[in-house]
Amino acid sequence: MIAMSAAGNSQVSYAFLKKTSLFRGTTEAELPTLIGCIAPSYREFAKNEMILRQGEDITAVGMVISGRAQIIEEDFWGNRNIIADAWPGDLFGESYAFLPGELLRVSVVAAEPSLVMMIDARHMLEICSSACRFHTRLVQNLLAESAKKNLALTRKLSHMSKRTTREKLLSYLSGQSLAAGSDVFEIPFNRQQLADYLCVDRSAMSNELCKMRDEGLLSFERSSFHLKSEIEL
């Protein structure tokens, strides 16, 4: 992304942008028109500098161009909590930017010296004379990203709302099985990562998995699982 090009900022290449989730599906030929139309602004941040502050009312979506941003939450007593990392190409503030009046519940801080692109939400939505086709693509991408995040959150929540470790595991594994369309499937986590995802203790989870295996509910080997239907029992 540190290359020659336009977009109002010489450090942002179209080759980089067209691969981001926001601009995916546009060609390098289309980008100049689109970028010209949505008129992004650019800002550089030093390490540990605040990009967005809790309590602000933002109307622009941010995208990390280079460096890295951290989304952090500060509670009533001042305890800080890192929610997520935003790497080059990642968006931030996209949920708040489309909800005028909704105050930021998180802060965004540059974890390294970073370049950030800010795009006003209205520029993404309102129709201009020339670039409607590209706008459509932009909006599609935004909706798709939002929908994807929504599904991921809904799924995680549906597992976490279960009370016991066993139920959480079965909810997760059942979902993976249905997604794979088979009773045999691989999961993308090792035990520690799965425990973190389900917010339970690793050893307790491991224990529960083995109990279920001994009861004949399922079998597994590393990250490969096999759910047994009652007929197989």
Place this chain on the structure above:
Amino acid sequence: MIAMSAAGNSQVSYAFLKKTSLFRGTTEAELPTLIGCIAPSYREFAKNEMILRQGEDITAVGMVISGRAQIIEEDFWGNRNIIADAWPGDLFGESYAFLPGELLRVSVVAAEPSLVMMIDARHMLEICSSACRFHTRLVQNLLAESAKKNLALTRKLSHMSKRTTREKLLSYLSGQSLAAGSDVFEIPFNRQQLADYLCVDRSAMSNELCKMRDEGLLSFERSSFHLKSEIEL
């Protein structure tokens, strides 16, 4: 909604539509053009009839016009779980419709005799000659709804990812306090509802609340809370 009007279906009134989250902000004068442009289809369902089936790949967003739909999830072993109710004006399938190739993980069933409006996702996004301004409003509403849901899910998840009941409570109460902009605030739940929201046992939660009150962390009376900063201790 059982009234005289157009929209390709005589049972759907513009007065009803303009109040829904999807069409909010449009006037009754604009609606005929917009509706004509997005070309929704209508289907009636008998009680207990399936509207959408788990495993389908949908490209249309649904809206309940009359009756009631239930979003249900069926796991690997066939256990059914009611995820949500969709009342007149509510959307369903909106996350999946914008993600081609993403197969439905839930089913939607009519809990009562229901009339449903189906709008193809492409019709909402693609630009037509006449109604661009209305399209923009539609897309704004969609993005806003998606963003709102996103924030609600993220918040709930941030509380539920805490391991103990005490941490869950503090996370929730801290968030409510920050949202209210005051250390004194009201919550929209009674004890049972709060316990359900945080997925914990009511009596254990009540216990924990009283312990924290005795420790001087906070005070409360019914649904009114007061968080104490360390200075006040």
Place this chain on the structure above:
DNA sequence: GCTGTTTCGTTGTATTTCCAACCGATCCGT
């Protein structure tokens, strides 16, 4: 083959949570 690391299962104990049940306070309509 050796060694350090990672991963996963296992165990025991302390802690926490769940569950069922009960009680007092409050609110409601009559």
Place this chain on the structure above:
DNA sequence: ACGGATCGGTTGGAAATACAACGAAACAGC
């Protein structure tokens, strides 16, 4: 004032979970 219902706090025992620690197996680099 009287039942009935709802709500919130309390309690005790059963069950589940967290936590710390250990050991075996698999793996990577040398």
